[in-house]
Amino acid sequence: MASFENNFDVIVVGAGTGGAIAARFAAQNGLRVCLIERKPATLTPEKICGDAIGSEVFDMLGVAHPNGKELSCHIKGVKLYPPDLKNPLTMIHSKFAGYVVDRLSFGQRLLKEALDAGVSRFLAKTMALDLIYEGDSVAGVRARLGNGDQVELKAKIVIDGSGLYSALRRKIKSKKVENHFEKEDAVLCYREIVHFPTKAQKVKNPEYITIILDKDRAPGGYVWYFPKNDHALNIGLGVYMDYKGSLKNFYRKHAFDVFIETDQVEILSSGGGVVPVRRPLWSCADHGIMFIGDAAFHVNPLHGGGIDPSMRAGYHAAMTAVKAVKKNDCSLNSLWDYNVAVMRSFGAEFAGLDVLRRVMQSFVNDDLNFGLGKRLLSADEILGIANDGSIRLSSWDLAKKAYRGIGRPRFLLIMNYLRARMNAVVRLYHNFPGTPDMQAFEIWKRKVIREYDKTEKLRVKVEARKQPKKYKSNV
Numbered sequence: 001m002a003s004f005e006n007n008f009d010v011i012v013v014g015a016g017t018g019g020a021i022a023a024r025f026a027a028q029n030g031l032r033v034c035l036i037e038r039k040p041a042t043l044t045p046e047k048i049c050g051d052a053i054g055s056e057v058f059d060m061l062g063v064a065h066p067n068g069k070e071l072s073c074h075i076k077g078v079k080l081y082p083p084d085l086k087n088p089l090t091m092i093h094s095k096f097a098g099y100v101v102d103r104l105s106f107g108q109r110l111l112k113e114a115l116d117a118g119v120s121r122f123l124a125k126t127m128a129l130d131l132i133y134e135g136d137s138v139a140g141v142r143a144r145l146g147n148g149d150q151v152e153l154k155a156k157i158v159i160d161g162s163g164l165y166s167a168l169r170r171k172i173k174s175k176k177v178e179n180h181f182e183k184e185d186a187v188l189c190y191r192e193i194v195h196f197p198t199k200a201q202k203v204k205n206p207e208y209i210t211i212i213l214d215k216d217r218a219p220g221g222y223v224w225y226f227p228k229n230d231h232a233l234n235i236g237l238g239v240y241m242d243y244k245g246s247l248k249n250f251y252r253k254h255a256f257d258v259f260i261e262t263d264q265v266e267i268l269s270s271g272g273g274v275v276p277v278r279r280p281l282w283s284c285a286d287h288g289i290m291f292i293g294d295a296a297f298h299v300n301p302l303h304g305g306g307i308d309p310s311m312r313a314g315y316h317a318a319m320t321a322v323k324a325v326k327k328n329d330c331s332l333n334s335l336w337d338y339n340v341a342v343m344r345s346f347g348a349e350f351a352g353l354d355v356l357r358r359v360m361q362s363f364v365n366d367d368l369n370f371g372l373g374k375r376l377l378s379a380d381e382i383l384g385i386a387n388d389g390s391i392r393l394s395s396w397d398l399a400k401k402a403y404r405g406i407g408r409p410r411f412l413l414i415m416n417y418l419r420a421r422m423n424a425v426v427r428l429y430h431n432f433p434g435t436p437d438m439q440a441f442e443i444w445k446r447k448v449i450r451e452y453d454k455t456e457k458l459r460v461k462v463e464a465r466k467q468p469k470k471y472k473s474n475v
């Protein structure tokens with residue numbers, strides 16, 4: 001192993017949206033930062049993605065909004081379609097308004113801002129391989145440089161933003177951080193960027209991102225149709241991870257052929273990827289290390305949006321690192337604050353949405369047509385869910401729902417029970433232990449597991465129902 005002189009306050013692994021923000025805020029606040037990325041600098045962080053991001057996070061972090069080459073288009077809101085494609089829910093709210101970006105240009109700007117903020121060393125084409133431990137604390141990473149040399153990079157704190165398949169998470173010794181994930185907690189996606197060369201062919205609803213829930217076209221996920229401009233769009237679908245066969249052919253049949261309606265197209269980019277869709281890691285930190293973004297399952301379980309939370313997590317991790325280094329205590333005692341920030345902000349929302357996602361994945365198309373068509377889940381509720389993952393309804397709202405759902409009382413009961421479970425989980429996450437008291441943490445975990453067990457029972461019940469007589473596949 002080649003010798004490599006170094007000693008940093010923080011090593012950030014991965015220069016994706018999470019890693020770039022973490023490196024930027026750590027460097028800006030005076031830490032010596034080493035940022036490592038396996039791709040070449042000019043291709044970081046090219047990624048197969050839907051490219052949609054809300055505007056809130058930019059104001060929250062004081063980061064410039066997408067502009068110029070990196071901005072594909074502005075988005076007013078979301079149109080959510082049931083499988084029968086009738087009567088979509090239109091949601092216009094600051095939570096959903098934002099941008100579709102050119103992923104590479106956007107990521108290149110975030111990377112440049114991190115380097116300009118004073119990152120001490122940026123190592124592109126460098127692959128993190130393993131964690132270095134001193135006692136029970138992480139003290140750096142083993143990495144392979146672009147020239148093939150292996151090096152030991154030392155730091156007080158490692159921030160891992162290397163994505164869902166993080167090699168480092170798999171090497172963690174502590175049981176507080178799960179190092180594997182279940183297949184049902186991720187969704188396999190395929191997408192293309194499609195351009196209409198003739199001016200006659202235009203993108204539909206160019207001010208909205210469109211989501212189509214359909215158990216046949218996208219089992220376990222959804223079809224998306226996101227504008228890039230009037231003549232180009234990002235279209236794709238997500239399915240269960242255990243899907244067997246050619247996902248590209250499946251996408252062609254159930255998304256492209258259905259929604260593109262012309263052969264006169266240019267395909268500008270195509271490819272697949274995997275999105276985690278579950279609540280965050282039990283603990284996103286351990287002694288000397290914090291996990292951010294996809295590496296910590298910081299992705300909205302309902303729509304798979306992970307750019308915004310990766311940036312928020314990167315910010316919280318950096319600010320926690322700044323305090324820990326100043327105190328000269330980089331143990332879990334200091335880094336626990338990062339857990340608290342994540343769990344009580346978007347972690348609570350995502351845990352509630354994870355409950356909803358699990359049960360919704362068991363619905364059949366008829367349920368989705370009925371639930372959305374009769375507005376048993378209204379735009380306001382979805383906005384409420386998007387705000388903190390819970391649903392609060394007045395007695396009047398409940399009475400209105402009971403009337404609308406009169407033909408399907410069992411479905412109404414399922415929805416009410418589901419609401420109660422979501423609210424209970426969100427409450428638990430808002431009460432995430434404020435200090436690293438392991439006994440309190442274990443008690444908290446047991447309570448969350450109990451709620452998820454109830455959700456699992458509900459899911460099994462929903463799946464065990466006979467398919468409603470009316471149910472007919474659309475496809």
Ligand SMILES: Cc1cc2nc3c(=O)[nH]c(=O)nc-3n(C[C@H](O)[C@H](O)[C@H](O)COP(=O)(O)OP(=O)(O)OC[C@H]3O[C@@H](n4cnc5c(N)ncnc54)[C@H](O)[C@@H]3O)c2cc1C
Pocket residue numbers: 013014015016017018019036037038039044045047048049050051052053126127128129161162163164166167189190191236272273274275292293294295299304305306307308310
């Ligand atoms: C098909 C698809 C569509 C999506 N659509 C959307 C969307 O429309 N909106 C949205 O908000 N989110 C979307 N997402 C999710 C979003 O892309 C991710 O949640 C987000 O990119 C997470 O950012 P990150 O920084 O955590 O990880 P990543 O962006 O995955 O970045 C990880 C970085 O780490 C590097 N790396 C990996 N391993 C190592 C290693 N060992 N050593 C060094 N470097 C390493 C990688 O090269 C990469 O640059 C989508 C995802 C997919 C797959």
